[in-house]
Amino acid sequence: MEVLIEQIVIYGSVFILCGLIIFFYLRKQNKVTATTTAKIALAKEEGSFEPISLHPYIDLNTCIGSAACISACPEKDILGIVDGKAAAINASSCVGHGACFHTCPVEAISLRIGTETRGVELPHVNQTFETNIKGIFIAGELGGMGLIKNSVEQGKQAVENIIKGLTHKNNSILDLVIIGAGPAGISGALTAKKHGLSFEVLEQDTLGGTVYSFPRAKIVMTNPMDLPLYGKVNLYDTSKDELLQIWNEALSKNDITIRENTKVDNIIPLEDGTFKVMTSSKEALICKHVLIAIGRRGTPRKLGVSGEELPKVFYRLLEPELIQNKHILVVGGGDSAIESAMLLMDENEVTLSYRKDVFARLKPKNKEKIIEAEKANKITIIYNSNLEAIQDNSIRLNVKGEDQIRKMKNDLVYIFAGGELPTNFLSNAGIEVKKRFGYIMKKHGV
Ligand SMILES: Cc1cc2nc3c(=O)[nH]c(=O)nc-3n(C[C@H](O)[C@H](O)[C@H](O)COP(=O)(O)OP(=O)(O)OC[C@H]3O[C@@H](n4cnc5c(N)ncnc54)[C@H](O)[C@@H]3O)c2cc1C
Numbered sequence: 160m161e162v163l164i165e166q167i168v169i170y171g172s173v174f175i176l177c178g179l180i181i182f183f184y185l186r187k188q189n190k191v192t193a194t195t196t197a198k199i200a201l202a203k204e205e206g207s208f209e210p211i212s213l214h215p216y217i218d219l220n221t222c223i224g225s226a227a228c229i230s231a232c233p234e235k236d237i238l239g240i241v242d243g244k245a246a247a248i249n250a251s252s253c254v255g256h257g258a259c260f261h262t263c264p265v266e267a268i269s270l271r272i273g274t275e276t277r278g279v280e281l282p283h284v285n286q287t288f289e290t291n292i293k294g295i296f297i298a299g300e301l302g303g304m305g306l307i308k309n310s311v312e313q314g315k316q317a318v319e320n321i322i323k324g325l326t327h328k329n330n331s332i333l334d335l336v337i338i339g340a341g342p343a344g345i346s347g348a349l350t351a352k353k354h355g356l357s358f359e360v361l362e363q364d365t366l367g368g369t370v371y372s373f374p375r376a377k378i379v380m381t382n383p384m385d386l387p388l389y390g391k392v393n394l395y396d397t398s399k400d401e402l403l404q405i406w407n408e409a410l411s412k413n414d415i416t417i418r419e420n421t422k423v424d425n426i427i428p429l430e431d432g433t434f435k436v437m438t439s440s441k442e443a444l445i446c447k448h449v450l451i452a453i454g455r456r457g458t459p460r461k462l463g464v465s466g467e468e469l470p471k472v473f474y475r476l477l478e479p480e481l482i483q484n485k486h487i488l489v490v491g492g493g494d495s496a497i498e499s500a501m502l503l504m505d506e507n508e509v510t511l512s513y514r515k516d517v518f519a520r521l522k523p524k525n526k527e528k529i530i531e532a533e534k535a536n537k538i539t540i541i542y543n544s545n546l547e548a549i550q551d552n553s554i555r556l557n558v559k560g561e562d563q564i565r566k567m568k569n570d571l572v573y574i575f576a577g578g579e580l581p582t583n584f585l586s587n588a589g590i591e592v593k594k595r596f597g598y599i600m601k602k603h604g605v
Contacts, residue, residue, distance in 0.1 A: 188243055195239030195246060202236075202249045205522040210247070212279060212455060213255030213272050213305050213600060217245045221267035228259035228268060255305030260601060270601040272303050278594035279303075280582045288317035290590045292428055294447065296321060297590075299343025300369070300454045301581060303600050307342045307370065307402070308384045314346030314452055315387050321448045322354050333357050333446035336436045338426075340417045341368020343452035345406050349387035352413050359444060360415070361436070363422035366406065369454055372475050373399050388413050422458065426451075426588040451585070457578035462490070466549030472572045479503055486510075486568045488554050490546055491575035492518050497525045499573055500538060510539045510567065512546060512556055541565075546572075 202208040215228065215238065224243040232238055233256055239248045245267070260268045273279035281303045288296045298317040299310035318335070325334060335351055337344045340362035351358045365371060370378065378399055384392045389409040394401065410417065421442075426449055427435040436444040459474035461467055479502040489500040492513035500511045511529075518526055532538045543559035549572055556565040582592050 188240075191240045192242055195241050195248060198236055198239060198248045199241075199246065205524070206520075207249040207251045207522075208247070209277050210250035210253060210271075210274060211277075212253070213270055213303065214250045214253040215245075215247065215259045215268045216271040216597070216599075217247070218267045218269070219244050221265050222263075223265050223267070225264055227262045227264055231258040231262035232256070233258060255300075257306060257601065260603075266603040269599050269603075272598045272600055273595045275597050278596045279598075280580075280592045281595050281598070282582075282585050283591045283593055287320040288313060289320065290585075292589050294428075294432060294434065295426065295449045295451065295588065295590060297451045298347060299339070299341060299452045301343075301451060303595075303598070305455075306380075307378070308380055308382050310342035310452070311346040311384050311386060314343035314348075314450070315350045315385075317343075317450055318347045318350035318354070318356075321450065322356070325356070325447070330357070332433060333359060333444060335359075335448045335450060336361065336434070336444050336446040337450045337452060338423045338436070339363075339368065339452040339454060340366045340419070341452060341454050342370065343454075344368070344450070345410065345417075346387060347450045347452055348415050348417070349389065349409060349413065352415055353388050359446075360417045361421040361423050361438065361444075362417050362419050363439075363458060365419050366410075366417050367399075367403050369456055370399055370402060372477065378402055423584075425584075428589060451590075453581050453584070455581060457580045459574070459578050460576040462546060462574060462576060464546050464548055467574075469549055469551070469572075471551075471570065472549060472574065474574055476502065476573055482507060482571070485570040487571045487573065488512060488546070488556075488567070488569050489573045489575070493520070493575055493577070494522055494525055496573075496575035497521060497529050499575065501525075501528060501532060503573075504532060504538045509537075510541060512541050512544045514543065514545055516542045546574075 199208060222244045224240055226240055228245055229238045234252055234254060236248050237250065237253050238245055238259060255270065257270055260270050272281065282290060282297055282301065284290055284297050284302050288298055290297055296317045298313035321335060334356040335358040337347045337358060337360040340360050344360055348360045378397050380395055386392055386409055392405060422439040423436055424439050425437040429435055434446055434449050436446060436449060476499040482503060483506040485507045487503055487507050487509045489496050489509060489511045492515060500509050503509050533540050541556065541558060545557045547555040547557045547564055554567050554569040554572060556567060558565055585592050
């Protein structure tokens with residue numbers, strides 16, 4: 160009898176313990192699900208739920224909810240857990256690191272571009288990175304596969320393929336023009352130098368590409384990068400300064416000059432199989448091959464107002480914490496303009512000029528915050544206004560309903576007027592661009 164009671168107590172305790180474990184597990188899971196579901200609802204409201212580029216796609220039949228992908232992701236709130244399985248939250252903020260893809264213990268994640276409902280335009284390139292136009296190659300994120308390491312690898316491989324098809328008949332013509340000096344363009348340039356090609360690198364902005372304009376200093380690389388003429392770079396958690404330093408060192412050691420502030424407007428295929436590369440300053444470079452390494456971020460749209468070429472005019476905000484006690488004009492009514500204006504307003508006198516009479520298509524949080532800031536006199540918003548001219552110490556603003564042009568004291572101008580998409584640039588050169596819906600870029604075993 161005693162033994163029976165003992166057994167009942169033991170089994171009962173084990174049963175209760177198991178019950179408690181299951182109860183607490185389910186309670187935790189429900190809590191996690193509720194948090195992620197709320198975040199998804201907010202992401203949908205703010206328009207960041209639908210991915211715009213490369214993003215993780217979760218196979219729910221394979222996912223075991225280990226949450227390894229969530230801890231591996233260097234960005235915030237891209238993934239969460241719903242009902243014990245991974246789920247995308249702010250997929251449009253994914254930068255395509257692929258850390259989730261590599262870390263998933265059951266290979267439930269593939270990296271895709273576009274969704275079933277939202278297509279993404281991708282140029283067609285073959286396995287040598289050549290486009291449908293013979294002699295024009297594409298490397299880096301523009302082809303769909305992001306990340307520094309991948310872009311470096313593609314830049315190298317594309318130029319190696321160009322070398323294979325190179326004929327040395329006319330040495331007065333450049334072998335290659337590289338457009339863009341991000342990771343892919345830099346790596347292409349180093350490879351071209353290694354093999355003795357005659358080439359030019361044209362960059363609309365400054366060396367470094369998207370990396371240079373990162374809003375944060377930290378960079379994550381899941382694999383070592385093999386930089387031509389430099390060697391293996393074993394950096395995992397690094398800073399953009401460190402990376403830029405490596406690129407600068409590799410380029411200067413090899414006497415490669417990047418022609419910065421030189422935007423390419425057009426590539427014209429000529430009858431003899433060469434190309435005329437036209438810059439925005441109407442310079443024409445004739446070459447045998449072109450490597451397009453312009454990424455996917457496009458070119459910031461200019462307003463075309465007088466004084467826009469002054470060095471105090473910018474199209475992106477880098478290191479706002481270093482800007483103090485300035486009179487600043489921010490132009491635009493989108494999230495980038497509003498977020499930049501708010502980053503500057505505590506330490507500076509900021510005026511926001513917007514051409515419409517009300518903010519449309521802003522993230523609800525940004526709308527709320529900017530209106531609060533205006534009420535608290537932290538910022539001046541001038542609706543219905545257009546920038547007329549930029550001068551050394553002032554700007555001129557045309558405000559609807561006012562007889563006279565407003566002249567305002569000014570030290571810095573930030574313009575956020577959207578951008579020209581790289582797809583137009585490609586189509587103008589005759590390169591085929593296809594809309595992809597949920598196209599798999601990376602899958603285990605493929
Ligand atoms: C916020 C953010 C964080 C990221 N974090 C990481 C990270 O931690 N690790 C990582 O590996 N990757 C990261 N990435 C992704 C990585 O930055 C990109 O995949 C990579 O920079 C792509 O390299 P690219 O050379 O193809 O293009 P880009 O780096 O975009 O360079 C393209 C260059 O071409 C120039 N260009 C464009 N049009 C023209 C033109 N018409 N004429 C002349 N020049 C032109 C541009 O000015 C630019 O300099 C991040 C991306 C973002 C947005």
